[in-house]
Amino acid sequence: MAYETRAGPDAALSALADPTRRGLIEQLRSGPAPVAALAAGLPISRPAVSQHLKVLNDAGLVVAEAKGARRYYRLAPEGAAPLLAWLDAMWDDALSSFQTLAEQEAAR
Amino acid sequence: MAYETRAGPDAALSALADPTRRGLIEQLRSGPAPVAALAAGLPISRPAVSQHLKVLNDAGLVVAEAKGARRYYRLAPEGAAPLLAWLDAMWDDALSSFQTLAEQEAAR
DNA sequence: CAGAATGGTAAGTCAATACTTACGGTAAGT
DNA sequence: ACTTACCGTAAGTATTGACTTACCATTCTG
Numbered sequence: 001m002a003y004e005t006r007a008g009p010d011a012a013l014s015a016l017a018d019p020t021r022r023g024l025i026e027q028l029r030s031g032p033a034p035v036a037a038l039a040a041g042l043p044i045s046r047p048a049v050s051q052h053l054k055v056l057n058d059a060g061l062v063v064a065e066a067k068g069a070r071r072y073y074r075l076a077p078e079g080a081a082p083l084l085a086w087l088d089a090m091w092d093d094a095l096s097s098f099q100t101l102a103e104q105e106a107a108r
Numbered sequence: 109m110a111y112e113t114r115a116g117p118d119a120a121l122s123a124l125a126d127p128t129r130r131g132l133i134e135q136l137r138s139g140p141a142p143v144a145a146l147a148a149g150l151p152i153s154r155p156a157v158s159q160h161l162k163v164l165n166d167a168g169l170v171v172a173e174a175k176g177a178r179r180y181y182r183l184a185p186e187g188a189a190p191l192l193a194w195l196d197a198m199w200d201d202a203l204s205s206f207q208t209l210a211e212q213e214a215a216r
Numbered sequence: 217c218a219g220a221a222t223g224g225t226a227a228g229t230c231a232a233t234a235c236t237t238a239c240g241g242t243a244a245g246t
Numbered sequence: 247a248c249t250t251a252c253c254g255t256a257a258g259t260a261t262t263g264a265c266t267t268a269c270c271a272t273t274c275t276g
Contacts (some may be wrong), residue, residue: 010127017125018234019118021138029201035253050254064231069243069252080195087188087195093137094183126264149235156265158224177222177273 009086012079015059020044021052025075028062032074118196120187123167128152129160136170140182183214 015021020042027038041048053073056062061079064071123129128150135146147157147202161181164170172179 010130013121013124013130016121017181020234022118022121025198029198029205031205036251044234045236046253047237047255051234054254071253075198075205077202077206079202080199084192084195084199087192090137090183090190091188094187095185097137097139097183098185128264144221152264153266154223155225155267158262162224179223 007108009083011059011098012061012083015055015061016083018055019050020048021056023051024052024056025061028075032065032072034041034067034070038073117191119167120169120191123163123169124165124191125183126160128156129164132157132164136159136181136183140173140180142178142180144178146181 017023023042024038027033027041035046035053037050038053039046042049053062053064057064057073059079061076062073063076064073066072111130119183124133125195131150135141143154143157143161146161147154161170161172165185167171167179169184170181171184172181174180
């Protein structure tokens with residue numbers, strides 16, 4: 001089987017660190033859009049948007065579908081899954097650890 | 109009321125983008141720890157760790173408690189909440205959007 | 217009250233990365 | 247076929263940010 005694009009929490013977090021890329025994600029929440037349309041709402045050049053989309057694609061957060069000369073990008077349905085799993089694990093540990101601490105305090 | 113540290117999805121994502129800071133988060137999952145103990149497991153200097161902890165603190169992901177000369181850092185119980193909310197919203201939109209597309213395809 | 221331990225901050229250096237312009241390649245319209 | 251539209255990639259520049267050493271304040275210890 002061929003290698004899929006690496007889509008762990010690391011790549012996703014590193015991709016979502018950039019505010020411009022978060023803006024692209026927000027735009028794609030309305031539905032699929034070609035590159036030019038995405039670039040129209042941003043103060044940067046179209047090639048820059050292409051580069052950002054490549055990063056998001058490599059992180060597994062978006063996918064592209066060629067439709068004639070245009071490429072429609074959309075959010076990858078399961079792109080955020082590993083990231084959510086990682087955050088949930090961390091959050092659960094933080095909460096239970098906090099609760100243990102609080103109980104020890106109360107038992108004092 | 110005094111200003112809390114800004115803890116939106118933006119700051120959290122930008123903070124979690126760095127692998128060293130993710131390593132600190134992982135270490136803190138075992139429980140609170142002073143700075144020197146955290147730095148001992150990492151190949152960087154102690155001031156660098158302090159700077160990373162400051163970023164995590166500003167993002168609302170960790171909190172510090174002074175105990176004598178040492179400062180015990182621990183995961184903030186609700187630090188990941190806004191981030192999880194943002195990701196959930198994005199993921200839901202991506203899934204429903206994908207489902208709508210699939211239904212339109214099926215109705216063809 | 218020294219002296220050692222702990223850790224936050226300042227200033228400077230170096231690498232990672234976000235942007236630009238220029239270009240090439242494919243698809244749609246005339 | 248020629249022209250226009252759409253988009254990805256290459257190369258170069260500039261900004262961001264991660265790390266270092268040096269320094270200072272606070273707190274525990276002998």
